[in-house]
Amino acid sequence: MQKSNIQIDKIVADIVDNIDFSGVVYMKSGNDVVFKSAYGYANRAEELSNTLNSRFGIASGSKLFTAIGICQLVEKGTLSFYTRLKDCLDIDFPNFDESITIHHLLTHSSGVPDYFDEEMMDDFEDLWKEQPMYLLKSLTDFLPMFQNKEMMFKPGEKFHYNNAGYIILGLVIEQQTGLRFTDYIESEVFTRCGMRDSGYFAIDHLPKNTAYGYIDNQEDGTWRTNVYSIPVKGGADGGAFITALDMMKLWERLLNYELLSEEYTNALLNPHIFVKGEVYYGYGLWINKRQNTIFKYHVMGYDPGVSFHSSVYPNLGIKLVVPSNKSSGSFNVIKAVENYF
Numbered sequence: 001m002q003k004s005n006i007q008i009d010k011i012v013a014d015i016v017d018n019i020d021f022s023g024v025v026y027m028k029s030g031n032d033v034v035f036k037s038a039y040g041y042a043n044r045a046e047e048l049s050n051t052l053n054s055r056f057g058i059a060s061g062s063k064l065f066t067a068i069g070i071c072q073l074v075e076k077g078t079l080s081f082y083t084r085l086k087d088c089l090d091i092d093f094p095n096f097d098e099s100i101t102i103h104h105l106l107t108h109s110s111g112v113p114d115y116f117d118e119e120m121m122d123d124f125e126d127l128w129k130e131q132p133m134y135l136l137k138s139l140t141d142f143l144p145m146f147q148n149k150e151m152m153f154k155p156g157e158k159f160h161y162n163n164a165g166y167i168i169l170g171l172v173i174e175q176q177t178g179l180r181f182t183d184y185i186e187s188e189v190f191t192r193c194g195m196r197d198s199g200y201f202a203i204d205h206l207p208k209n210t211a212y213g214y215i216d217n218q219e220d221g222t223w224r225t226n227v228y229s230i231p232v233k234g235g236a237d238g239g240a241f242i243t244a245l246d247m248m249k250l251w252e253r254l255l256n257y258e259l260l261s262e263e264y265t266n267a268l269l270n271p272h273i274f275v276k277g278e279v280y281y282g283y284g285l286w287i288n289k290r291q292n293t294i295f296k297y298h299v300m301g302y303d304p305g306v307s308f309h310s311s312v313y314p315n316l317g318i319k320l321v322v323p324s325n326k327s328s329g330s331f332n333v334i335k336a337v338e339n340y341f
Contacts (some may be wrong), residue, residue: 004241005034005035007193007306007340008337008340009011009033009035011034011336012025012037012333012336012337012338013341015143015272016039016333016335017020018332019110019328019329019332020040020329021039021040021324021326021329021333022039022040022041022050022211022214022325022326022329023038023039023040023050023211023307023318023322023323023324023326023330024036024037024039024050024052024054024056024243024244024321024322024323024324024334025037025039025244025312025320025321025322025333026052026244026245026247026248026249026320026321026322027318027319027337028318028320029316029317029318029322030317030318032076033218036052037052038050038052038054040324040326041324042210042212042213043211043212044223045151050211051209051244052243052244052245053197053209053245054096054209054210054211055197055198055201055206055207055209055210055211055228055242055243055304056210056211056241056242056243056244056306056308056323056324056325057211057234057239057240057274057297057301057303057305057308057323057325058239058241058242058243058247058301058306058308058323059125059211059230059238059239059242059301059302059306059307059308060163060237060238060239060299060300060302061240061242061299061300061301061305061308062234062236062237062238062239062299062301062310063166063200063236063237063238063239063284063285063299064250064284064285065175065189065190065240065282065284065319066166066169066170066181066185066236066237066284066301067106067169067251067282067284067285068189068254068259068260068284069169069172069173069184069185069188069189069266069269070102070106070172071179071263071264071268072188072259072260072285073172073173073176073266074102074264074267075260075261075264077262078173078176079102080102081101081102081103081106081178081267081296082101082103083101083102083181084098084099084100084101085099085100085102085105085110085172086098086102086166086187088102088172088175088176088299089171089172089175091143091147091171091174091185092118092160093112093147093148093159093329094145094148095113095149095150095151096112096151097111097151097154097155097185099155100112100155101155101171102172103272104139104155104156104165104211105161105165105166105168105169105284106165106169106272106283106284107159107273107281107283107341108159108160108161108162108165108271108281109156109157109158109160109273109274110155110162110165111153111154111155111157111160111261112146112149112150112151112152112162112164112165112168113146113149113150113151113152113153113164114146114162114163114164114165114180115142115145115146115273116264117169121139136231136232136233136234136305137202137232137233138169138170138180138233139167139170139174139181142164142167143234145164146164146167152292158274159273159274163236163237163238164237166237166238167235167236167237168174168223169236170235170236170237171236173236181200181235181236182199182200182233182234182235185200185240186198186199188198189250189259190246191253192251192258192259193240193246193249193250193258193259194246194249194253195243195246195247195249195250196246197209197242197243197245197246198232198240198241198242198243198246198247199240199241200235200240200241201227201233201234201241202232202233203227203230203231203232203233204227204232206241208223210241210299211226212225212226212227212305212325212326213226213229213230213303213304213306213324213325213326214226214305214325214327215229215304215305215327216326216327220306225305226303226304226305226306228307229303229304229305230303230304230306235256237276238301238303239303239321240260242322242323244321244322244323246313247310247321247323248294248321250310251319251321252319254268258259263309266283267270267283268282268283268298269282269283269285269287270283271287271289271294273322278290282297285297285299286293286298286299286300287300293315294314294315295313295315296309296311296312296313296314297312297314298311298312298336300330300331302327302328303327304327305325305326306320306324306325306327307324307326307330307331308323308324308330309322309327309328309330309331309334311334311338313341316341318341320334320337322340
Protein backbone atom coordinates (compact mmCIF):
# COMPACT_ATOMS: atom_id res chain seq x y z
CA MET A 1 0.00 0.00 0.00
CA GLN A 2 1.68 3.17 -1.15
CA LYS A 3 -0.19 5.60 1.08
CA SER A 4 1.09 8.40 3.28
CA ASN A 5 1.26 7.60 6.98
CA ILE A 6 0.63 11.29 7.61
CA GLN A 7 -2.71 11.04 5.80
CA ILE A 8 -3.66 7.91 7.76
CA ASP A 9 -2.77 9.78 10.97
CA LYS A 10 -5.09 12.63 10.02
CA ILE A 11 -7.98 10.35 9.02
CA VAL A 12 -7.84 8.46 12.30
CA ALA A 13 -7.35 11.63 14.35
CA ASP A 14 -10.40 13.24 12.75
CA ILE A 15 -12.71 10.29 13.30
CA VAL A 16 -11.65 9.49 16.88
CA ASP A 17 -12.19 13.12 17.88
CA ASN A 18 -15.56 13.23 16.14
CA ILE A 19 -16.94 10.12 17.89
CA ASP A 20 -15.02 10.37 21.18
CA PHE A 21 -13.45 6.99 20.50
CA SER A 22 -12.07 4.90 23.36
CA GLY A 23 -9.78 2.03 22.46
CA VAL A 24 -6.86 1.18 20.19
CA VAL A 25 -6.22 1.48 16.45
CA TYR A 26 -3.42 -0.76 15.19
CA MET A 27 -2.61 -1.17 11.50
CA LYS A 28 0.06 -2.98 9.50
CA SER A 29 0.89 -2.95 5.82
CA GLY A 30 2.81 -6.11 5.10
CA ASN A 31 5.26 -6.43 7.99
CA ASP A 32 5.37 -2.69 8.68
CA VAL A 33 3.37 -0.96 11.39
CA VAL A 34 1.83 2.08 9.71
CA PHE A 35 -0.36 3.25 12.58
CA LYS A 36 -0.72 2.54 16.28
CA SER A 37 -2.38 4.63 18.94
CA ALA A 38 -4.56 4.34 22.05
CA TYR A 39 -7.40 6.62 23.11
CA GLY A 40 -9.67 7.18 26.10
CA TYR A 41 -9.68 5.58 29.51
CA ALA A 42 -9.33 1.95 30.52
CA ASN A 43 -10.60 2.99 33.94
CA ARG A 44 -12.63 6.20 33.97
CA ALA A 45 -12.96 6.44 37.75
CA GLU A 46 -9.20 6.35 38.21
CA GLU A 47 -8.51 8.17 34.92
CA LEU A 48 -6.18 5.39 33.76
CA SER A 49 -5.59 5.68 30.03
CA ASN A 50 -5.89 2.92 27.47
CA THR A 51 -2.52 1.81 26.07
CA LEU A 52 -1.42 -0.39 23.19
CA ASN A 53 -1.09 -3.19 25.75
CA SER A 54 -4.59 -2.82 27.20
CA ARG A 55 -6.77 -5.92 27.06
CA PHE A 56 -10.25 -5.47 25.58
CA GLY A 57 -13.31 -7.65 25.46
CA ILE A 58 -14.19 -8.53 21.86
CA ALA A 59 -17.63 -10.16 22.21
CA SER A 60 -18.48 -12.20 19.08
CA GLY A 61 -15.06 -11.52 17.56
CA SER A 62 -14.14 -14.63 19.55
CA LYS A 63 -16.13 -16.91 17.24
CA LEU A 64 -13.06 -17.06 14.99
CA PHE A 65 -11.14 -18.80 17.79
CA THR A 66 -13.90 -21.41 18.14
CA ALA A 67 -13.88 -22.04 14.39
CA ILE A 68 -10.09 -22.46 14.40
CA GLY A 69 -10.42 -24.98 17.23
CA ILE A 70 -13.00 -27.00 15.30
CA CYS A 71 -10.89 -26.90 12.12
CA GLN A 72 -7.93 -28.22 14.11
CA LEU A 73 -10.01 -31.20 15.18
CA VAL A 74 -11.12 -31.80 11.60
CA GLU A 75 -7.51 -31.63 10.43
CA LYS A 76 -6.57 -34.25 13.05
CA GLY A 77 -9.36 -36.53 11.83
CA THR A 78 -11.32 -36.30 15.08
CA LEU A 79 -14.28 -34.85 13.18
CA SER A 80 -15.27 -33.89 9.66
CA PHE A 81 -17.18 -30.79 8.66
CA TYR A 82 -20.06 -33.08 7.80
CA THR A 83 -20.08 -35.05 11.05
CA ARG A 84 -23.60 -34.89 12.44
CA LEU A 85 -24.05 -33.17 15.77
CA LYS A 86 -25.78 -36.24 17.21
CA ASP A 87 -22.67 -38.30 16.41
CA CYS A 88 -20.12 -36.09 18.19
CA LEU A 89 -21.93 -34.64 21.21
CA ASP A 90 -23.66 -36.68 23.93
CA ILE A 91 -26.17 -34.03 24.95
CA ASP A 92 -29.89 -34.43 24.32
CA PHE A 93 -31.56 -31.81 22.15
CA PRO A 94 -35.07 -33.30 21.89
CA ASN A 95 -36.37 -31.00 19.14
CA PHE A 96 -33.25 -30.67 17.00
CA ASP A 97 -33.11 -31.99 13.45
CA GLU A 98 -30.87 -35.06 13.31
CA SER A 99 -29.22 -33.87 10.08
CA ILE A 100 -27.44 -30.89 11.72
CA THR A 101 -23.71 -31.01 10.93
CA ILE A 102 -20.59 -29.21 12.10
CA HIS A 103 -20.64 -27.26 8.82
CA HIS A 104 -24.17 -26.03 9.53
CA LEU A 105 -23.15 -24.81 12.98
CA LEU A 106 -19.99 -23.08 11.72
CA THR A 107 -21.90 -21.21 9.00
CA HIS A 108 -24.94 -20.16 11.06
CA SER A 109 -27.16 -22.28 8.84
CA SER A 110 -28.15 -25.00 11.34
CA GLY A 111 -31.57 -23.61 12.24
CA VAL A 112 -31.07 -24.39 15.94
CA PRO A 113 -32.89 -22.07 18.35
CA ASP A 114 -30.78 -19.25 19.75
CA TYR A 115 -30.61 -17.98 23.31
CA PHE A 116 -30.19 -14.44 21.96
CA ASP A 117 -31.59 -13.88 18.49
CA GLU A 118 -30.15 -10.58 17.28
CA GLU A 119 -32.91 -10.24 14.68
CA MET A 120 -35.63 -10.53 17.32
CA MET A 121 -34.10 -8.80 20.37
CA ASP A 122 -32.52 -5.36 20.50
CA ASP A 123 -30.99 -5.32 23.96
CA PHE A 124 -28.59 -8.05 25.12
CA GLU A 125 -29.10 -6.86 28.71
CA ASP A 126 -32.76 -7.94 28.61
CA LEU A 127 -31.60 -11.57 28.84
CA TRP A 128 -30.36 -11.12 32.38
CA LYS A 129 -33.71 -10.01 33.79
CA GLU A 130 -34.69 -13.68 34.11
CA GLN A 131 -31.32 -15.44 33.78
CA PRO A 132 -28.66 -14.18 36.24
CA MET A 133 -25.55 -13.41 34.19
CA TYR A 134 -23.27 -14.24 37.13
CA LEU A 135 -24.30 -17.91 36.93
CA LEU A 136 -23.08 -18.33 33.33
CA LYS A 137 -19.59 -19.61 34.07
CA SER A 138 -19.39 -22.58 31.68
CA LEU A 139 -20.86 -23.59 28.33
CA THR A 140 -23.33 -26.03 29.88
CA ASP A 141 -24.80 -23.16 31.90
CA PHE A 142 -26.24 -21.78 28.64
CA LEU A 143 -28.10 -24.99 27.71
CA PRO A 144 -31.36 -24.31 29.61
CA MET A 145 -31.78 -21.15 27.52
CA PHE A 146 -32.17 -23.03 24.21
CA GLN A 147 -31.80 -26.82 24.63
CA ASN A 148 -35.51 -27.68 24.54
CA LYS A 149 -36.72 -25.08 22.05
CA GLU A 150 -38.00 -25.85 18.56
CA MET A 151 -35.89 -25.52 15.41
CA MET A 152 -36.14 -22.18 13.56
CA PHE A 153 -35.73 -23.73 10.08
CA LYS A 154 -34.32 -26.80 8.35
CA PRO A 155 -30.51 -27.20 8.43
CA GLY A 156 -28.82 -25.62 5.41
CA GLU A 157 -31.88 -23.62 4.39
CA LYS A 158 -30.38 -20.17 4.96
CA PHE A 159 -27.95 -18.02 6.93
CA HIS A 160 -29.24 -16.80 10.29
CA TYR A 161 -26.66 -15.52 12.76
CA ASN A 162 -26.71 -17.78 15.79
CA ASN A 163 -24.88 -17.57 19.11
CA ALA A 164 -26.19 -20.87 20.47
CA GLY A 165 -24.70 -22.71 17.50
CA TYR A 166 -21.24 -21.64 18.62
CA ILE A 167 -21.97 -22.63 22.21
CA ILE A 168 -22.70 -26.09 20.80
CA LEU A 169 -19.42 -26.09 18.85
CA GLY A 170 -17.60 -25.28 22.08
CA LEU A 171 -19.32 -28.24 23.75
CA VAL A 172 -18.15 -30.44 20.86
CA ILE A 173 -14.57 -29.27 21.46
CA GLU A 174 -14.91 -30.08 25.15
CA GLN A 175 -16.24 -33.60 24.55
CA GLN A 176 -13.76 -34.44 21.81
CA THR A 177 -10.67 -33.13 23.67
CA GLY A 178 -11.59 -33.73 27.31
CA LEU A 179 -10.61 -30.13 28.07
CA ARG A 180 -12.59 -27.10 29.08
CA PHE A 181 -13.24 -25.02 26.00
CA THR A 182 -11.36 -21.99 27.30
CA ASP A 183 -8.36 -24.12 28.28
CA TYR A 184 -8.23 -25.65 24.80
CA ILE A 185 -8.35 -22.29 22.99
CA GLU A 186 -5.82 -20.68 25.31
CA SER A 187 -3.44 -23.63 24.74
CA GLU A 188 -3.97 -24.46 21.07
CA VAL A 189 -4.65 -20.99 19.69
CA PHE A 190 -3.43 -18.23 22.01
CA THR A 191 -0.23 -19.90 23.21
CA ARG A 192 0.69 -21.10 19.72
CA CYS A 193 0.32 -17.53 18.46
CA GLY A 194 2.31 -15.98 21.29
CA MET A 195 -0.83 -14.19 22.50
CA ARG A 196 0.48 -13.91 26.05
CA ASP A 197 -1.92 -11.19 27.17
CA SER A 198 -5.15 -12.72 25.86
CA GLY A 199 -7.59 -15.06 27.55
CA TYR A 200 -11.08 -15.74 28.85
CA PHE A 201 -11.26 -13.70 32.04
CA ALA A 202 -14.14 -13.46 34.52
CA ILE A 203 -15.56 -9.97 34.32
CA ASP A 204 -15.62 -9.71 38.12
CA HIS A 205 -11.96 -10.73 38.34
CA LEU A 206 -10.16 -8.96 35.50
CA PRO A 207 -6.35 -9.00 35.36
CA LYS A 208 -4.05 -5.98 35.25
CA ASN A 209 -4.14 -3.80 32.11
CA THR A 210 -7.73 -4.72 31.24
CA ALA A 211 -10.06 -1.98 30.01
CA TYR A 212 -13.44 -1.86 31.72
CA GLY A 213 -16.36 -1.76 29.29
CA TYR A 214 -18.46 1.39 29.55
CA ILE A 215 -22.11 2.04 28.75
CA ASP A 216 -22.93 5.70 28.18
CA ASN A 217 -26.33 7.25 28.77
CA GLN A 218 -26.70 9.72 25.93
CA GLU A 219 -29.63 11.49 27.59
CA ASP A 220 -27.93 12.70 30.77
CA GLY A 221 -24.24 12.01 30.17
CA THR A 222 -23.92 9.43 32.94
CA TRP A 223 -22.10 6.12 32.50
CA ARG A 224 -21.68 2.72 34.10
CA THR A 225 -19.51 -0.33 33.56
CA ASN A 226 -20.84 -3.45 31.85
CA VAL A 227 -20.19 -5.75 34.80
CA TYR A 228 -23.91 -6.56 35.12
CA SER A 229 -24.61 -6.55 31.40
CA ILE A 230 -22.77 -9.57 29.93
CA PRO A 231 -22.07 -13.17 31.06
CA VAL A 232 -19.54 -13.32 33.87
CA LYS A 233 -17.11 -15.31 31.71
CA GLY A 234 -16.81 -15.58 27.95
CA GLY A 235 -16.93 -18.80 25.98
CA ALA A 236 -17.39 -20.31 22.54
CA ASP A 237 -19.75 -17.66 21.18
CA GLY A 238 -17.89 -14.62 22.50
CA GLY A 239 -16.33 -12.81 25.40
CA ALA A 240 -12.57 -13.36 25.08
CA PHE A 241 -10.18 -10.53 25.94
CA ILE A 242 -7.30 -9.60 23.64
CA THR A 243 -4.77 -6.87 23.08
CA ALA A 244 -4.58 -5.28 19.65
CA LEU A 245 -1.02 -6.59 19.29
CA ASP A 246 -2.14 -10.12 20.15
CA MET A 247 -4.97 -10.01 17.61
CA MET A 248 -2.48 -9.00 14.95
CA LYS A 249 -0.39 -12.04 15.90
CA LEU A 250 -3.47 -14.22 15.46
CA TRP A 251 -4.02 -13.01 11.90
CA GLU A 252 -0.36 -13.41 11.02
CA ARG A 253 -0.03 -16.94 12.40
CA LEU A 254 -3.31 -18.00 10.82
CA LEU A 255 -2.42 -16.66 7.37
CA ASN A 256 1.06 -18.16 7.64
CA TYR A 257 -0.49 -21.63 8.19
CA GLU A 258 0.89 -21.93 11.73
CA LEU A 259 -2.48 -22.78 13.31
CA LEU A 260 -3.88 -24.87 10.48
CA SER A 261 -2.45 -26.38 7.32
CA GLU A 262 -2.97 -24.50 4.07
CA GLU A 263 -5.87 -26.81 3.17
CA TYR A 264 -7.78 -26.14 6.38
CA THR A 265 -6.88 -22.47 6.52
CA ASN A 266 -8.42 -22.16 3.07
CA ALA A 267 -11.47 -24.08 4.27
CA LEU A 268 -11.91 -21.58 7.10
CA LEU A 269 -11.50 -18.61 4.73
CA ASN A 270 -13.81 -19.97 2.03
CA PRO A 271 -17.05 -17.99 1.49
CA HIS A 272 -19.32 -20.90 2.37
CA ILE A 273 -22.65 -19.13 2.59
CA PHE A 274 -24.24 -16.02 1.12
CA VAL A 275 -25.48 -13.44 3.61
CA LYS A 276 -26.55 -10.40 1.58
CA GLY A 277 -25.21 -8.09 -1.12
CA GLU A 278 -21.49 -8.80 -1.35
CA VAL A 279 -21.29 -10.26 2.17
CA TYR A 280 -20.55 -13.94 2.83
CA TYR A 281 -19.61 -16.02 5.84
CA GLY A 282 -16.78 -18.52 6.11
CA TYR A 283 -16.02 -20.46 9.27
CA GLY A 284 -16.08 -18.01 12.17
CA LEU A 285 -15.51 -14.89 10.09
CA TRP A 286 -17.20 -12.57 7.62
CA ILE A 287 -16.06 -12.15 4.02
CA ASN A 288 -16.80 -9.08 1.92
CA LYS A 289 -16.38 -9.06 -1.85
CA ARG A 290 -15.97 -6.19 -4.29
CA GLN A 291 -16.51 -6.86 -7.97
CA ASN A 292 -16.59 -10.59 -7.27
CA THR A 293 -13.15 -10.51 -5.62
CA ILE A 294 -12.53 -10.89 -1.89
CA PHE A 295 -12.01 -7.43 -0.43
CA LYS A 296 -11.67 -8.36 3.23
CA TYR A 297 -11.91 -11.05 5.87
CA HIS A 298 -13.15 -9.65 9.13
CA VAL A 299 -14.48 -10.33 12.58
CA MET A 300 -16.60 -8.07 14.72
CA GLY A 301 -18.21 -8.11 18.12
CA TYR A 302 -20.71 -6.01 20.03
CA ASP A 303 -21.81 -6.21 23.64
CA PRO A 304 -22.92 -3.51 26.03
CA GLY A 305 -19.64 -1.68 26.66
CA VAL A 306 -17.81 -3.50 23.84
CA SER A 307 -17.29 -2.82 20.14
CA PHE A 308 -14.67 -4.58 18.07
CA HIS A 309 -13.68 -4.81 14.42
CA SER A 310 -10.62 -6.42 12.89
CA SER A 311 -9.98 -6.92 9.19
CA VAL A 312 -7.51 -8.36 6.72
CA TYR A 313 -7.45 -6.93 3.19
CA PRO A 314 -5.61 -9.61 1.17
CA ASN A 315 -5.12 -7.65 -2.04
CA LEU A 316 -3.89 -4.58 -0.19
CA GLY A 317 -1.62 -6.40 2.26
CA ILE A 318 -3.26 -4.54 5.15
CA LYS A 319 -4.31 -5.81 8.58
CA LEU A 320 -6.30 -3.61 10.95
CA VAL A 321 -7.35 -4.15 14.60
CA VAL A 322 -9.75 -1.78 16.39
CA PRO A 323 -10.97 -2.84 19.86
CA SER A 324 -13.02 -0.41 21.96
CA ASN A 325 -14.33 -0.40 25.51
CA LYS A 326 -17.47 1.48 24.49
CA SER A 327 -20.62 0.12 22.85
CA SER A 328 -19.80 1.75 19.52
CA GLY A 329 -16.95 3.38 17.65
CA SER A 330 -14.85 0.61 16.12
CA PHE A 331 -16.97 0.43 12.95
CA ASN A 332 -16.62 4.19 12.40
CA VAL A 333 -12.83 3.94 12.54
CA ILE A 334 -12.69 0.92 10.22
CA LYS A 335 -15.01 2.60 7.72
CA ALA A 336 -13.02 5.85 7.70
CA VAL A 337 -9.79 3.99 7.02
CA GLU A 338 -11.39 1.80 4.34
CA ASN A 339 -12.70 4.85 2.53
CA TYR A 340 -9.10 5.97 2.15
CA PHE A 341 -7.93 2.78 0.43
